[in-house]
Amino acid sequence: MLLAGCGGSEGPIASGPPDEPDRVTFEVSETRTVFSNGTAAFSVTPPLAASEQATCAVNDMAVSTCMVDTDSGEIPFADLGPGAHQLTVEIRSSDGSDLVLVVHPLEVVPVNVVVYGATPGGISAAIAAARAGQSVAILEPTRWIGGMMTGGLARTDVGARGEEIIGGLTAEFFERIRDAENARGACPGGQRCRGLHRLEPRVAAQVFEELISESRVIVERSARLTGVLKNDAAIQSVTTTRGEVSGEIFIDGSYEGDLMAMAGVAYLVGREPRRLADPPDDANQLAVQEDDAGATGYRVPIGLFVDPYRVPGDPMSGPLQFVEPRPADLPEEGEGDSRVMAYTYRLCVTDDPANRIPFERPENYDPARYEASARVAQANVQQRNADLADVMFNPAVTLLSGNPDYSKYDLNGGGTFSSDMTAPDLNQSYVEADEAERERIRVAYRDYIRGLLYIWRTDPRFGALNEKVDRFGLCADEFLDSGGWPHQLYVRAARRMVGEYVMNENDVLQNGRRPPVADPVGFGAYSMDTHTVRYLAAPVRWPDGSTRDALALEGFWLVRLPDAEPYPVPYRALIPRAEDASNLLNPVTLSATHVAHSSLRMEPTFMILGEAAGTAAALAIELQQGVQSVDYGMLRQRLLANEARLEN
Numbered sequence: 001m002l003l004a005g006c007g008g009s010e011g012p013i014a015s016g017p018p019d020e021p022d023r024v025t026f027e028v029s030e031t032r033t034v035f036s037n038g039t040a041a042f043s044v045t046p047p048l049a050a051s052e053q054a055t056c057a058v059n060d061m062a063v064s065t066c067m068v069d070t071d072s073g074e075i076p077f078a079d080l081g082p083g084a085h086q087l088t089v090e091i092r093s094s095d096g097s098d099l100v101l102v103v104h105p106l107e108v109v110p111v112n113v114v115v116y117g118a119t120p121g122g123i124s125a126a127i128a129a130a131r132a133g134q135s136v137a138i139l140e141p142t143r144w145i146g147g148m149m150t151g152g153l154a155r156t157d158v159g160a161r162g163e164e165i166i167g168g169l170t171a172e173f174f175e176r177i178r179d180a181e182n183a184r185g186a187c188p189g190g191q192r193c194r195g196l197h198r199l200e201p202r203v204a205a206q207v208f209e210e211l212i213s214e215s216r217v218i219v220e221r222s223a224r225l226t227g228v229l230k231n232d233a234a235i236q237s238v239t240t241t242r243g244e245v246s247g248e249i250f251i252d253g254s255y256e257g258d259l260m261a262m263a264g265v266a267y268l269v270g271r272e273p274r275r276l277a278d279p280p281d282d283a284n285q286l287a288v289q290e291d292d293a294g295a296t297g298y299r300v301p302i303g304l305f306v307d308p309y310r311v312p313g314d315p316m317s318g319p320l321q322f323v324e325p326r327p328a329d330l331p332e333e334g335e336g337d338s339r340v341m342a343y344t345y346r347l348c349v350t351d352d353p354a355n356r357i358p359f360e361r362p363e364n365y366d367p368a369r370y371e372a373s374a375r376v377a378q379a380n381v382q383q384r385n386a387d388l389a390d391v392m393f394n395p396a397v398t399l400l401s402g403n404p405d406y407s408k409y410d411l412n413g414g415g416t417f418s419s420d421m422t423a424p425d426l427n428q429s430y431v432e433a434d435e436a437e438r439e440r441i442r443v444a445y446r447d448y449i450r451g452l453l454y455i456w457r458t459d460p461r462f463g464a465l466n467e468k469v470d471r472f473g474l475c476a477d478e479f480l481d482s483g484g485w486p487h488q489l490y491v492r493a494a495r496r497m498v499g500e501y502v503m504n505e506n507d508v509l510q511n512g513r514r515p516p517v518a519d520p521v522g523f524g525a526y527s528m529d530t531h532t533v534r535y536l537a538a539p540v541r542w543p544d545g546s547t548r549d550a551l552a553l554e555g556f557w558l559v560r561l562p563d564a565e566p567y568p569v570p571y572r573a574l575i576p577r578a579e580d581a582s583n584l585l586n587p588v589t590l591s592a593t594h595v596a597h598s599s600l601r602m603e604p605t606f607m608i609l610g611e612a613a614g615t616a617a618a619l620a621i622e623l624q625q626g627v628q629s630v631d632y633g634m635l636r637q638r639l640l641a642n643e644a645r646l647e648n
Contacts, residue, residue, distance in 0.1 A: 024089050024102040032107045032218050034114075034137040035243035040075045040087050040104065047071035048091065057088040080108045109218060111135040113617050114238060114247035116225055119147030121588040121606030121613075122253020123208055123217075124169050128614025129249075130215040132638070134621060136614075138217060138253075139240055141224035144487045145212070147255065149603055150205040151488025152346035154398040155410035156197045158604050159525030160564035167645035169211075170607040176207045186399040197604070198398040200408065201348055201478050201486065220245075224435060228262045233582040234626075235263055249583050249617040249627065253610065256431060257495030257589030265580040266498040269431050271295065271533075271594045274334030287514045290505040292528065292559055293595050297333035298538045298552040301416040304379040306372070306551040308537035315537070315549065320372040322423050323551060324536040331536075331554050340431065340493040341531040341555060341598075342422035344413040345449055345486055348475045349395050352406035356473035357484045359453035367459070370452055372535070372551065373417035374461045381463065389464040392418070393456060395472065408475060413531070416553060419449045420531055428534075431494045442489050492531060492601060499591030500628065501572035508567050508599050509559075519632045520568035520646050521612035521639060528559040528599045561599075566648045569600070571635065574613050575627045582626035585613040608644070615639055 027041040047070035048054060056066035058077045066089070067073040075087050084107050091100040113129040115122045118140035130136045144150065158166065166174065177199045178192075186200070187193040212219060220242060227239035237246040238259065252259035261267055274294040280286040300306070311317035319325050350356050380386040395409030413420025422428065430441050456462050457469040474484030506513040508528060533555025540550045561567070573591045576584055587609035592600055615638050616630050623630070639646060 022102075023091065023100050026087075026104050027222070031105045032109050034109060034111050034218055034220060034245045036080045036108050037078045038076075038243035040077065040106070041072065042075070042089060042104075043072050044091070045071065051094045052091055053094065054089060054091045056090070059085050060088075077106075080106075082108050082110055109135065109137075111137040111218065111245070112248040112621055113137075113251065113614070114139065114245055114249070115251040115253050116238065116259040117141070117147070117252065117254030117588070118145035118219060119253050119255060119588060119606065120149045120173075120208075120603045121610035122147075122251065123212065124173075124607040124610030125251045125253055125585070125587055125614035125617070126217045127169060127211055127215045128611040128642075129251075129617045130217050130614075131642075132615060132618030134618050136215075136217045137245065137247075138212075138219045139223040139225070139238070139245065140219060140221050141254075142487065143221050144205075145219060145221075146201075146205050146208050146488075147603070148346065148488050148490060149199070150201045150208065152201060152348055152486030152490070153410065153603065154199055154201060154346075154348050154408065155396050156199075156603050157526050158197055158602060159527065159561070159566070161566055162197075162525040162604065164648055165523035165525050165566045165608065165645050166604055168608070168639070168642045169611045170604055171643070173207060173211065173607065174604075176210070177203055180207065181399055185404070188400060188404075193399075200399060225258050225262060228259070228264075230263065230581075233579060235581060235583055248621050249585065251610075251613050251617060252584065252586045253588055255491040255494060255588060257497065257586070260497055260576070260584065260586055260589060261495055263581050263584060265576045265584065265586075267495040267589070268498060268594075269495055270338035270340060271336050273336035276334060287506060288504060289513070290593060290595050292505055292557070293593065294334040294336050295331045295533075296555055296557050298331050298536060298554040300540055300550055301376065301553050302384075304376060304383055304416075304551075305540070305542050306375045306379050308372075308549055308551040310371070319537050320375075320551075321369050322417070322421060322535055323372060324424065324534055326537040326539070326549055330538055331534075339533045339555070340427055341533050342413065342420040343427040343430065343445060343492060344420045344490045345445055345488075346490050347411040347419070347449070347486065348398075348478045348484075349409045349411050349472045350401050350406060350475045351409075351471050352401035352403050354403055355401050355406075355476050357476050358473045359450070359457050359469065361454050361458075362447055362450040364447055365451050365454065367455060369448065370417075370455045370459075373452065373455070374459065375551070376416050377462050377465065387464060388462055389468040391415070392462070392465055393469055402477070409472070416532070417535075419452060421445065421448055422532055422534055422555075430491070445489060446485065493594065493597060495589050496594065496597055497576060497586050497589055497591045499573060499576050499586070500578075501570050501591060503569065503573050503590075503592040503596040503600070505593065505595040508596050509562060510565060510567050511562075517568040517570045519571040519636075521571045521574065521616075521635065521644075522569050522605065522608035523566040523645065523648060524569055524600050524602070524605045525561070525564070525566040526599050526602045526605070527561060528557075528595055530555055530557050530594075530598045532556045568646075568648075569605075569609060571612065571616065571630075571632055574609060574616070578626065578628045582628065583620070585617055585627055587613040611642070611644065612639060615642070
């Protein structure tokens with residue numbers, strides 16, 4: 001019998017017997033693409049039988065081979081001009097009696113704004129440019145959009161007065177989140193949700209998808225950056241694992257700053273030195289001096305004294321896992337280096353038995369990896385008489401679960417040997433690593449955190465923590481394709497651009513050392529906040545009066561804004577120096593020192609700056625100017641018209 005389907009503007013149509021699911025599914029379901037050259041992957045379920053054969057075509061031109069295996073295939077296409085095209089997969093039995101025909105419509109669309117990274121900042125930039133009349137594409141290296149907002153960050157930080165700075169597209173996003181959660185009855189007592197910034201990752205994903213669809217932004221998933229073509233200072237095109245894309249303006253929305261780096265823009269990784277002078281010689285030196293920059297100096301964690309060696313008291317046995325050996329030169333306060341703060345996975349967890357995936361023993365579980373955490377726990381009990389259930393595991397309530405007697409929670413790291421982790425072969429190697437090494441690091445973080453939660457739940461050395469952790473688990477209704485585990489590694493700090501204006505601590509604190517910002521495009525409002533940068537063995541004076549090595553940490557610090565006062569972010573911090581790139585904007589790995597970026601690194605701030613970047617991109621195209629020449633007065637007028645907050 002003949003079973004046929006033909007594609008239309010609504011997407012691919014796969015046909016099969018009424019009692020069976022459609023057999024052919026294209027990996028990329030969008031009907032619009034920016035790639036004139038590339039490959040369209042598809043899967044076949046159930047796989048081809050020995051008696052079946054698949055053939056493929058592009059615009060009725062046969063493709064010689066398209067099956068990679070019996071259950072998957074790829075249709076290569078090349079030099080497709082702008083306009084409508086068709087990709088066809090035909091499965092026929094050897095006797096010709098059965099036919100499955102799938103036609104996937106594909107429209108090649110030229111774009112003039114190209115955004116790399118579907119993070120909240122990247123999405124905001126893309127939507128702003130599209131709403132300003134530009135044709136826009138987002139190139140996302142993974143299969144998921146939304147970055148941390150859809151990747152586990154269910155309780156985002158904005159600062160004590162953060163709601164004062166949120167307007168425009170960012171406010172619209174959070175209002176839609178709140179409306180969706182209210183409709184679900186997710187807030188206690190049946191009341192309207194008050195806070196803007198508690199969310200479910202799945203709802204955030206839904207809202208982002210709606211905003212993207214409404215603005216007609218093209219999203220190309222699994223399109224990881226592999227190259228950048230420039231003509232002098234202008235980026236001409238980018239190459240990805242799925243093809244090449246040209247544009248007029250490019251925006252780096254990635255957490256790592258990969259587009260910026262590959263385009264040859266100057267950047268830094270790590271911590272600038274403190275540069276203290278006594279006193280500073282002049283106003284210029286005072287403007288760049290950061291009193292909190294550099295290393296913090298090592299110390300024992302929260303007053304706990306813990307032996308750092310595998311065999312206690314024996315340095316020859318080597319340090320515990322994730323503890324660096326005692327360095328020849330111990331870290332001094334204020335010195336600079338190339339280190340970044342700890343990474344983690346931000347987990348969405350619940351105490352709802354009907355929606356809980358227990359923290360089970362991972363396949364490669366090794367309890368020796370968690371010896372440092374066990375010793376910290378024992379020291380908490382013995383030296384501080386602490387309740388481990390209170391001090392080591394405190395997920396923050398977000399919204400009600402499906403059963404209103406229970407809740408969902410955001411589990412963040414921060415304590416010593418918590419789900420946060422830093423090590424030379426983990427976050428310290430991640431930024432400049434290739435994709436294979438980054439994936440190894442992501443897997444290592446997943447394995448580490450899974451094992452940590454399991455040992456906290458089961459090992460009697462953690463006392464009351466066992467019972468508390470046992471009440472929780474991953475949310476079964478989140479991240480359905482990965483067993484409740486989030487997609488996005490929490491990359492808190494990576495590259496930072498050296499742009500037209502480098503924001504520093506003095507801008508954040510607004511302490512008068514620098515002139516007021518003349519070109520604000522948004523605000524930051526969170527404290528300067530850096531998680532642990534390293535664990536090491538270091539000599540300290542113990543309570544018994546002896547001096548010997550102990551577990552020490554370095555880099556953890558928090559400096560609150562005076563009066564919680566939001567601070568302006570200049571447009572110049574979003575643009576590179578003209579000689580580096582004339583058509584690139586960067587709202588995420590923007591131009592800032594590590595101290596300033598530790599405050600700027602919040603998702604609502606990235607969204608605010610993303611909207612400014614997208615609006616500026618549209619202006620630059622309209623006026624046929626480089627991004628450095630965009631008139632701030634015109635940019636300000638457009639941002640205000642879109643209800644951005646530029647005054648506080």
